[in-house]
Amino acid sequence: MTYCVATISRAGLVFCSDSRTNAGVDQVSTYGKMHKFGIPGKRQFVVLSAGNLATTQGVVSQMGKDIKAAAPVSLDTVASMSEAADYLGELNCAQQEKTGGGHTYEATFIIGGQILGESPHLYLVYAQGNHITTSKDTPYLQIGESKYGKPILDRILDHDTSLETAALCALVSMDSTMRSNLSVGPPIELQLYQADSFVLDRYERFDSESPYLRALKKQWSAGLLDAFSKLPPLSSASPRPAPKKR
Amino acid sequence: MTYCVATISRAGLVFCSDSRTNAGVDQVSTYGKMHKFGIPGKRQFVVLSAGNLATTQGVVSQMGKDIKAAAPVSLDTVASMSEAADYLGELNCAQQEKTGGGHTYEATFIIGGQILGESPHLYLVYAQGNHITTSKDTPYLQIGESKYGKPILDRILDHDTSLETAALCALVSMDSTMRSNLSVGPPIELQLYQADSFVLDRYERFDSESPYLRALKKQWSAGLLDAFSKLPPLSSASPRPAPKKR
Secondary structure, rough: EEEEEEEEOEEEEEEEEEEEEEEEOOEEEEOOOOEEEEEOOOOOEEEEEEEEEEHHHHHHHHHHHHHHOOOOOOOOOOOOOHHHHHHHHHHHHHHHHHHHOOHHHEEEEEEEEEEEOOOOEEEEEEEOOOEEEEOOOOEEEEEEEEOOOHHHHHHHOOOOOOOOHHHHHHHHHHHHHHHOOOOOOOEEEEEEEEEOOOOOOOEEEOOOHHHHHHHHHHHHHHHHHHHHOOOOOHHOOOOOOOOOOO | EEEEEEEEEOEEEEEEEOEEEEEEEOOOEOOOOOEEHHHHHHHEEEEEEEEOHHHHHHHHHHHHHHHHOOOOOOOOOOOOOOHHHHHHHHHHHHHHHHOOHHHHHHHHEEEEEEEEOHHHOOEEEEEOOOEEOOOOOOOOOEOOOOOOOOOHHHHHHHOOOOOOHHHHHHHHHHHHHHHHHOOOOOOEEEEEOOOOOOOOOOEEEOOOOOOOHHHHHHHHHHHHHHHHHOOHHHOOOOOOOOOOOO
């Protein structure tokens, strides 16, 4: 399984992914699911992948080849982020067709970034090649095991969230997912993209021994317990009627 | 969709369920999913249901009929909670077979309670009629839309959790689920069962206008934001190396 999340706000984009892949519980490996492409100052792309590992590797590899070969359509040539998502969708379908298709070979992707002249965008590319983007009310996209980590995203993120806060939120979302699903695991990759910077310079990689990730988990756990301890007691839900005054 | 959760600890059992059923977004109704049976002082059962409404209503109705008709096997006669789960599993399969079976007619149940001479128990009964119970490490069971509300259960519950705390935890778990899945909704039913009491006397029903539920949601939301604001800043993850002393 996999968990990847990407957020968008006025400040820019945040990408976060785990690194565990498995084909059954006895075939667990570590593979990064975050891939980057771009031309500094002109265009930057981050791609997150989930699903069949052969398909995702094939697609990511083809994106690199197309750039290298100066193909007519590549991440170096697409005129908009929406075209980039179309291109990724076509590669995704083509790669699945090589295997004869079928559910087993499906993959989904998130592609985000910015092309000079446009604002930053995020797209989720389905196995069928079609895609959706974010809205002001839904400023994030998830692929893989998305449910455990969704509540915190719904509570924290909006269009005005700072990059730092969005990154913390993505890490907390990842932490909740890792706690509840064994097949999502470190190292955790985190990429921040500041709007209009056209460089991908703020990257972190946290392995399971990371002192920061440990501190974050510990503090979040303590904070949740504290928040929980302050909830109104159930006895206040239906207080016994006060004794009548004589 | 549905969300039901039941918890077990030394102190007793807690049951919590939503009341929304839907067959498509234009056919949404309100049905309680919590059903109670028992003989005060001798045995008490709470049943939570998820899945096809015709199946769950058929099963619950049959449990009542079997008691009324003094059938050889009913919740009045089973010798253990595990037998009660077997019995519920048989009714579940029989009800599904009436419709010819198939995924559409499936239902799952949680049954919990206590029979004099035994400690309290919880069972989850699958559509196939088989069942699982809790363990010291997994002191809860969920049916329906279970993922959104799971992380808080994993963080809070253990064998020593008080009934009051377990009930709050179930409500918070329900709140997270309702936030993320529109097809789970109020009224919320909550039943506490104190171990060895053999009465079901502590019951709450919260509709969407409930002042307590609103206060709980508001306080939890504020507490989460507060906990989030206290997380170690990302900048502490990879501090710039300190300038060398001369």
